[in-house]
Amino acid sequence: MLTMEQIYRIRNMKKFEGKSLRKISQITGHDFETVKKYVNKEDFNHTIRPKQRRQGKLSPYRDIVTTWLINDKQATHKQQHSAKRVYDRLKELYRDEFDASERSVRKFVADIRKELQIDKDGFLPLLHPPGEAQADFGEARFIENGITYDGYYFNISYPHSNGGHMQLFKSANQGCLLEGMKAIFEHIGGVPTAIWFDNMSTAVKKVKEYGERDLTKGFLRFMMHYGFQSNFCNPNSGHEKGSVENKVGYHRRNMLVPIPEFKDLKEYNKTLLLKCDKDMNRMHYKGYGMIKDLFLEDKQEFFKLPKIPFEIYLHEFAKADNYGKIKFDGRTYSTSPNMAGRQVMVKAGAYDIEILDEDCNYIIKHRRLYGEEKESMNWIPYLELMSRRPTALKYTGLYNQLPQTFKEYLDKSDYESKKQALKLFTKMTIATGFDTAIEAFEEGIKLGVSDPDSIWATYCRLTTGTLPESEIILPDTVPKVKKYTPDFKIYDQLIISGGTQL
Structure with a gap:
């Protein structure tokens, strides 16, 4: 079975270098049918399997430690991470879950530092034809359901048209990177031919000599699924993706001021895409024309979306x-x-x-x-268990989270009543959530009712405004009644005759 890197090389030679399948087979040494299989492959979703694979003890922490060391480049020498500081931070963050020795962390940090030794020579200025894009994250504060988050916003810009789209996230991890790209691709109905990135650890696993890079498997799988080329800038070379650098600032000033406040982040991100569409209804800063018209030229060059959606997890x-x-x-x-x-x-x-x-x-x-x-x-799986073991409720963490009125209600109930109440509470929670179930019990208690039927009636009034009407099924022995239509002429005659008598 070929590695992701080998598959990527085969597809790249076919799609972007125009080589024939037989020529690729000769160059790579792979069987012709194998080359044909991976060139024609459309679905690069990762299929999860039950079998657990062993990993090095420190492997799960590679991304976060790499991020710390990359961020150190922005700090003075005395404020950069030592191996001891990395060890201490991992212990503080993961506590008992982290059981590696300080010695192994020292070697781990040294290996990552070697991988991050990057050639500092700059690139020549680059031209971007229609269909290409640039991508980057910016930091942003927002409020969801009354909770303030210091999060990030993912930006894609299209240098040819100066258009752009953005998505808001609570992190800048790989899931957010790929989810942001996927949402934007589906919204614009296509895939940019090439996208420029910086050396973010969510995409780049290792930077090697001569500008070569090993990409993370998740990013590589996503890239092959959608078929775009990825280009990575030199470190500290923001000019190489100046379009998106400017777009990050533009989106912050125009889309994130004042601080956004909303109920649901996923739904809010849909409105952001529409706002970005509307923002294209303006002139290009160099006077080339309307951005929305230039963006149509970008779209003509975009690749088609794959038939199978990519599942990101x-x-x-x-x-x-x-x-x-x-x-x-x-x-x-x-x-x-x-x-x-x-x-x-x-x-x-x-x-x-x-x-x-x-x-x-x-x-x-x-x-x-x-x-x-x-x-x-x-709590739903736990409530179902508690409804079968009501006497155990008082000794669970759930009991302490219940309002005082509901706890008093349960304390006064006998075994059978408590069991019925918990079953009813579980039913309500499954239907409309924990908070609504609590509200129904509190409202019923306030009105002086305590039996399950009355509590259920209160719940129905709160959630639907009316009580549920059960269907009445009549037995076959009940005779059918003929439809009767009243004759209003008779009543008219009575009224007239009454008037005559007066």
Whole structure:
């Protein structure tokens, strides 16, 4: 089986160098049918498999340590990371999960530093024909559901037309990079022929001599799926992608002032794409014409979207603790009480996290945590268990999260009533969420009702405004009644005759 790099070379020789399949076979030494297979391959989605693969103990921390060391280039020598400081930060961030020795971290840091030794000679100024793009992240603050995040915004600019699009994220990880590109590709209905990047660790695994780079597998898979070429700038050479450098500032001033505030980030990102479309209805800064018209020239050169959408996620394994909770990216997520002590799969995207069992069966879905958020608890699987074991409720973490009125209601209930109340509470939570279920119980208690039927009636009034009407099915023995249509002429005659008598 060929490596991603070998497959990329084959496809690049065919698509961008115009070589025949037989010529590629001769150059690479690969079988003709193998070359043909990978040239015609359309789907580069990563298929997850149940089998766990062993990794080096420090492999999961490579991206974050690489980012720290790259960022050190912007700091003075005395404020750069030592190997000891890297070790201390990893211990602080991952705590008991991190069990590598300081000695192994020193070698790990030294190896990454060797990989980051980059040739500092500049490139010549570059021309960008229609259809090409540049990409970069900028930092931005925003408010979602009343919570303030110091996040990032992904920008794509089209140097030929000076158009651009952006997406807002809570991180600049690989999932956000790829999700941003995918959303923009689908919105514009095509794929730029070539995209320029800086040496972001989410795309570049290793920078080698003579400008060669080893790309991360996730980025390489995404690039082959959509068929674009990637070009990477020299370090500290912002002029090589000056279009997007300017677009980062333009988007911040025009799209992110004042600080955006919204309910749902994914939905807000859809409105940002429309705002960027509208922003193209202006003149190019060099007077070449309207940006929207020049962007049509870009679109004519774009590649077609692949038939199969690319599914973006990070795939990892984790072991649930005695409460069915797992750790991912330094944060805690619930699974299900019956998964306690068992291995699960984490399928993490930019916005959400899905948790599967070891056979790839779906367990639960969470909104992905960022910033100061440390734990996400989806109580539905736990509530179903508690409704079968109501006496255990008082000794769970859920009990402490309940409002005082609801706790008092449960404390006063006998075993059977408590069981019915928890079943009802679970049913409400599944339908409309934890907060709405709490509100229904509080409202019912405030109105002086306590039986499950009355609480359910209160819930229905809060969520639909009306009580549910059950269908009445009549037995076959009930005779059918003929439809009766009243004759209003008779009533008219009575009125007239009454008037005559007066």
